[in-house]
Amino acid sequence: MTQEGDNFKTIRDEFVAQWGVMGTQWGINRTMAQIHALLMTSLEPLSTDEVMEELNISRGNAHTNLKELVNWGLLRIVTKKGDRKEYFEAEKDVWEIFRRISQERKRREIDPAMAVLTRCKESAAQMKSDEAKAFHDQMAELEEFVSFASKMSDRVSSMPHGKAIQLAMKLLG
Amino acid sequence: MTQEGDNFKTIRDEFVAQWGVMGTQWGINRTMAQIHALLMTSLEPLSTDEVMEELNISRGNAHTNLKELVNWGLLRIVTKKGDRKEYFEAEKDVWEIFRRISQERKRREIDPAMAVLTRCKESAAQMKSDEAKAFHDQMAELEEFVSFASKMSDRVSSMPHGKAIQLAMKLLG
DNA sequence: TTGTTTTTTCAGTATTTTCCGAAATTTAGT
DNA sequence: ACTAAATTTCGGAAAATACTGAAAAAACAA
Structure with missing residues (x-):
């Protein structure tokens, strides 16, 4: 990992954290807002496990909020061939x-x-x-x-x- | 109190209750939404004690939320001559x-x-x-x-x- | 069918938010 | 200054909400 890579991760994490705080201020739960922020700024779709890892949250929490974001139409589920996992991709427009x-x-x-x-x-x-x-x-x-x-x-x-x-x-x- | 008076109080209380529930659904606290509903549908300004009585809430709760509604510009404080109490009146437009x-x-x-x-x-x-x-x-x-x-x-x-x-x-x- | 991977559910726990009640402070009349 | 009425504050209780972790269910492959 390069020096710049680290800087990027730092600023992205800050965005994720801040967006989470803001979510709570407008009646959206923190995790849901954080997951949305994470995926809006991710080039690749992420799996449930990757989201859990990145945000340090439990499987149940990640799962519930990912599905809720899908219900809102803010994420879509994508699959990779030869891989049974579901990956989640954010609407970016x-x-x-x-x-x-x-x-x-x-x-x-x-x-x-x-x-x-x-x-x-x-x-x-x-x-x-x-x-x-x-x-x-x-x-x-x-x-x-x-x-x-x-x-x-x-x-x-x-x-x-x-x-x-x-x-x-x-x-x- | 007439029969119709009772009916009116019933439907108004229902409005107040429902508006409170809705408040919670959009990240506003229940009491604040209920007080707003109560005063929006009251012909006369009400005092803190009247609000406490009508909604069965504590003085602290009534006070905090009345003042918060004043901060939002949704209520104004009015006074009656020869009466030291503050009364609260809702913007109705x-x-x-x-x-x-x-x-x-x-x-x-x-x-x-x-x-x-x-x-x-x-x-x-x-x-x-x-x-x-x-x-x-x-x-x-x-x-x-x-x-x-x-x-x-x-x-x-x-x-x-x-x-x-x-x-x-x-x-x- | 059996075993393996992934998703889903949910009871219990932790955290956050709201609320009560009473004490402290302020305001105003005598 | 003293008293009484009213407002404000705030520690702790109660309620609502979010989260965990593990078990159950579902999906899929061998």
């Missing part, structure tokens, strides 16, 4: 990463919120007191806004990269 | 709520991410190996995208409500 994360967060965060708001709004619809009317109106406004944001998110994240840039330029220009 | 949350998340999530990416990119800038070059390029792409998203977020969340709607219509139309 930033626009594609953004799209996958947007879609997943919408599914997990926005859609359930909509359901709650709609149900609460409807339950309050027939009530006559001032309190209940205000509650109903507040639910309706929140629901409208969330629905709207949801549609916008769909629209933007289904754009090809080029279209998105165009739109952005108009906004920033 | 959905566009304003969205702006405050966007700004806070940017400050907490995006800005630190930028710092990490920039530092890692610069550390790898002089390295010559293929691995290091790929790492540098990946950091640069991520940094560019995040910076870009950050500017977009600023731009959109500083729009008045009307302008935002116009933009959205063009996107959805």
Whole structure:
């Protein structure tokens, strides 16, 4: 291993560690964020064992989080001929990463919120007191806004990269 | 208390509870989300004691989370003359709520991410190996995208409500 | 089928986060 | 200055979450 190789490993490890810390700050677990960082910056796909080794984590932990990242569409499984192991490769295109994360967060965060708001709004619809009317109106406004944001998110994240840039330029220009 | 009053309290409590659960799913603590839900749907500002009572939580917990919501700009403190207590009132306008949350998340999530990416990119800038070059390029792409998203977020969340709607219509139309 | 490699599951443990309750501090009236 | 009301802080308890390690299951080859 050359001197430069060591430097690279050092800075990459720092990125992995920092990304892990940041993950926890936005409600993603540390290991998942670290694995994602590791594979985003790896030229070759890695096996479960290599990930375990690199991050000093257990097999169960590595396995669970690798599969979760596959569910998010941020990793894909690849195989090598004559080798029974699964290897994991990260999506590296930033626009594609953004799209996958947007879609997943919408599914997990926005859609359930909509359901709650709609149900609460409807339950309050027939009530006559001032309190209940205000509650109903507040639910309706929140629901409208969330629905709207949801549609916008769909629209933007289904754009090809080029279209998105165009739109952005108009906004920033 | 009328029959309808009871019904209203029931559905409001359900909203508060559900919003709390959702909070935990997106990395916000349950109590903070519940207090926000409670005050968003309250016609009158509430005191710390009223919040404690309504949610069955301790004074310390109520206090900490009320102040945190004030820091987020989602609640403001109001006082009544001849009363030494502080009362808390929620911002109810959905566009304003969205702006405050966007700004806070940017400050907490995006800005630190930028710092990490920039530092890692610069550390790898002089390295010559293929691995290091790929790492540098990946950091640069991520940094560019995040910076870009950050500017977009600023731009959109500083729009008045009307302008935002116009933009959205063009996107959805 | 039998043995070997790899993946998956999960009960128990460790860590992190949240919360309570009470003491300490601050604020304001008399 | 003294008292009373309200706010703030914080050590330790409780709850929620993440992780380990090992066993079970599955996949594959001989």
